[in-house]
Amino acid sequence: MSVTGVIVEYNPFHNGHIYHLQQARSKTNCDVLIAVMSGHFTQRGEPSVIDKWTRTRFALEYGVDLVIELPFNYATQSADYFASGALTLLNALGIDTLVYGSESNNADELCQIAQTITHQQDSYDQLVKEAMNQGERYPTACNQALSVLLNKEIRLPNDLLAFSYIKEIIQQHYPIQPVSIARTNDFHSVSLNGKISSATSIRQALKDHTDISQTTPMAKELEKNPILLEDFYDLLYYELISNPHLDQYHLVDEGIDKLMTKKIMTATSMEDFISSLTSKRYTQARIQRTILSILINQPKGLYPIDYIRVLGMTAAGQGYLNQIKKKTPIPIISNFSSCQSPLLDLELKATKLYACALPLKKRLAFIEKEYKGKPIRI
Template sequence: MKSVGVIVEYNPFHNGHKYHIDETRKKTNADCVVAIMSGNFLQRGEPALVSKWSRTKMALEAGIDIVIELPYAFATQKAETFANGAISLLNALHCDEVCFGSEHGTINEFIMTVDFMKKHQETFDKYLKEAIKEGNSYPKAASLAYLSLSNDEKYLDLSKPNNILGYHYVKAIIEQKSKLIATTIKRTSAEYHDEVFTHTSIASATSIRKALFSTKGNLDEIKNFLPETTLSLLTAYYDEYKQFHQWEDYFGLFKYRLLTSNPAELALIYEVEEGIENRLLSTIKVSTSFKDFIERIKTKRYTWTRLQRLCLHVLTHTTKNEMLNIKENKSASYIRLLGMSQKGQKYLNLIKKKVDLPIISKLSAHKDDLLHLDSKATQAYLSIFPEPLRSKLLHDEYSTPPIRYNEKNNFFIQ
């Protein structure tokens, strides 16, 4: 069986994602599509709209055959680390190809740019340090440093978010000496950061979430941009839990975390650097919401996304020491299986003897330092629910087997 990987968040799954899956199948002629999907917290340092289990069902109904969780330690980090973790999992699963969406749309320039940057790494690092010293955020400084190296049109525009991710996927493939073949599909109609609808059926996940929260859970305004299966699962989630997740739901717990910590304790948290712990502590005392807090501490140097990730690590109490082995190894140490179709199960049966990493179907059956971070993240994600629901959901997280999807009859077994 030929397999292709996609690296996703599905927050939530929308028509653009369905287009990506369909085009990926056409372009690669793959029999099995494997999704490496972020768990309950995402790369921009925010909670997923609905749980990873609900998003797994969205993916399976839309044509994904296997859903693997990208561990928290990779899913909530900058593009390079995010890409390393995802590519390492596709390698472990012996995927033949990886297909990602990008603003650029053709793969050759990604490969050329990775090669170009490798040859000019020392000069790039010099420009980068200069740009950071001028007070720019890391993403802005990196973009300026890259522009200082070359304005040649044959190289990528690395100011675009999906081009940046794609660049790091290709870079990770090369550095990990992977046999993965990279290919890309051009994004259509909506940009990643678009906050308003600009098309009749395709919209960014950002604009969909914004509309959803502004209408307090009313799905009417977004229904044209989502498959029926996503609409049904979102409705079911809201009916059962009476909410969609956003940072404001966690502000009380986050504020408690800060107010019961001292500067020395905060300095141990991952991404708390350069004395910002003192600013966090002074600002939280006068902040009335998460949005208010971020707006007060945001500077040219610290982007909204970086601050959200920092705050997330405070919320989950993720320390620098806990993240150390990520920086050293750059790869996942287990495969957390969230769901599979019948075709996906067939693929796993074919490759399981060749897979070197443990495939985890139940959290309670395995111990791992990175898995411990996933457990803490789940506890934080579920903390906003009342008892006894919270304890029930936490128990389910440890005992629930992967979701199995019968694509012929359209039903789930969990």
């Protein structure tokens, strides 16, 4: 049996993702397609514009057989930790192929770079550390190290993620073949570009109240109540001015809590606040991840992944789960009652935070669905 995995956020699910799923099936001829998906918050430290249950349903309707959740503790981290969590889950579920999007579409070169770096890991880590000590951002520091060791650079966002995936596969000796699909649009573009537009441009269009109906099958759902980071500004303001122990939270170090407390006093919006903190040292994504960590009071460090949580499945996905559940090294769960884990505690806190941006009458049912709800089946 051929089992293919994809690592996704679907923030939001759009026509480009439909193309990706079609290509994944075409290239691998897989029997089962598994997606590991971020929950209510994403890798760049932003809330998903629409909840994970709606995104799960669309993923299943358009070709995914099994959707599993990437825990908040990994979904909102930098590329290497994001990749580590996602591939831990996919490998435990027995995938043989990972299909990912890439600007360069050159899997062989990324594999060669990852293999070389793995053999020179100590030198690479030291160069990255030295660059960061000089004030460089982590992505810049990584590229400087690559330039010194290999005279190469990886600068495009999906290539950087792909590099993290491939590096993790090699370092952990996972029996997974990476397969590349060329991206069909500009990841960073904020302008809609026909039927296949980037998730970034669709989110911007939602902010601008621009028609998105040609870009995504979930347009009607998105237009009802898109969730944006700006929705949490008042909660952040209160946390920063009232909590004297911010430095106990994940990513809050080097005195950034004091700087944040200072900047919040004069900022006029979440966007203004983030812009005032973004620097050579801290990327916008790093600032946003730090904001999330503060908002849910996230302890420092990462917890080991100790469960596989199913968000949704087709008949084929359920059949595959029945085959593999006794073979997986990590238990498979469908609800909170079957597992106790600090990762699930964080997931519930994240859902409670996300619910704060919903209409008041919907909040309780939304939170209850997190620990009472069952996987979606189609």
